[in-house]
Amino acid sequence: xxxxxxxxxxxxxxRGQHVTLRCSPISGHKSVSWYQQVLGQGPQFIFQYYExxxxxxxxxxxxxxxxxxxxYSSELxxxxxxxxxxxxxxxASSLAWGLEKEKLFFGSGTxxxxx
Amino acid sequence: xxxxxxxxxxxxxxxxxxLTVKCTYxxxxxxxxxxxxxxxxxxxxxxxxxxxxxxxVKGSYGFEAEFNKSQTSFxxxxxxxxxxxxxxxxxxxxxxxxxxxxxGQGTELSVKP
Numbered sequence: 001x002x003x004x005x006x007x008x009x010x011x012x013x014x015r016g017q018h019v020t021l022r023c024s025p026i027s028g029h030k031s032v033s034w035y036q037q038v039l040g041q042g043p044q045f046i047f048q049y050y051e052x053x054x055x056x057x058x059x060x061x062x063x064x065x066x067x068x069x070x071x072y073s074s075e076l077x078x079x080x081x082x083x084x085x086x087x088x089x090x091x092a093s094s095l096a097w098g099l100e101k102e103k104l105f106f107g108s109g110t111x112x113x114x115x
Numbered sequence: 116x117x118x119x120x121x122x123x124x125x126x127x128x129x130x131x132x133x134l135t136v137k138c139t140y141x142x143x144x145x146x147x148x149x150x151x152x153x154x155x156x157x158x159x160x161x162x163x164x165x166x167x168x169x170x171x172v173k174g175s176y177g178f179e180a181e182f183n184k185s186q187t188s189f190x191x192x193x194x195x196x197x198x199x200x201x202x203x204x205x206x207x208x209x210x211x212x213x214x215x216x217x218x219g220q221g222t223e224l225s226v227k228p
Contacts, residue, residue, distance in 0.1 A: 004158070033214055042205050042218030043159070055213050090158055097213050103149070104214055107160035 002027070004093050004107035013081050021076040021110045025093030032074040033104065034066055035090040044052075045088055049074055050097035057079045078112075086114045117142045117210040119189075128196045128226050133207035136191040137220045138206030147209035148189045149216065150180055154202045162204075165189060176200070196226045 005024045013019050025032050031050040035043035041095035048056035049068035063079045072093075078085055088111050118141045129132045140146055147166055151159040163174025170182045180191045191204060203223050207216040 031214060035216075040220075042220050043216075044218070045215050048213050048215055050213070056215050058213065058215075092159075092214070094214050102160050102214050103158075103164055104216065105161070106151075108156070108158040108196075 006091050006107040010111045017081050018079050023074045023091030025045040029093035031094045031097045033092045034076045081114045117208045119206045119208050119219040121222045125223045130228050134193050134196040136204050138189045149207040150191050151205045152202050198226050201226045
């Protein structure tokens with residue numbers, strides 16, 4: 001079975017541009033979360049979606065938005081890119097939401113560089 | 116708010132020796148704690164979790180972690196380190212009802228032959 005897949009793997013953008021990152025969860029998983037990992041730091045929570053509804057949002061500006069599609073795949077959009085948005089963006093999937101023993105399965109990430 | 120701290124940026128161990136990667140936590144209520152490992156240019160891989168029950172949790176690749184409520188710690192351990200264990204290790208705590216994880220800043224483990 002395929003794990004969590006993310007595309008693209010690498011991306012270079014310039015300041016002010018817009019970017020869309022894509023994620024396909026493990027088959028059967030209905031929840032997708034997005035994390036930002038800046039070099040030298042731990043991942044920081046951006047969004048969580050379950051059954052196409054937003055279930056959590058981290059402390060990120062409105063330039064960040066996300067969506068979950070009927071097939072449970074997800075997109076993360078970032079507008080008006082800043083140099084500080086350069087990071088590894090990780091997508092994680094899980095079976096559901098709110099289960100006590102739930103664990104997250106992470107993709108390999110999209111490395112975004114903003115010049 | 117929930118938080119975890121990893122007091123060591125780097126841990127160096129000789130192959131074959133035991134290793135410990137430290138993590139302390141601060142939570143309200145019952146802690147749901149996790150360890151993940153990250154290899155270069157890769158995502159995070161789940162190692163183990165503590166929800167309730169035994170204080171010694173066994174996980175993947177021979178790793179285990181000891182939950183200590185009085186010391187609010189959840190240290191990762193392995194009896195005999197391998198060079199292939201060299202990676203970045205993250206401790207995390209679950210916040211809220213969903214799957215949101217709060218991660219520590221990470222500890223780089225280096226195992227030398």
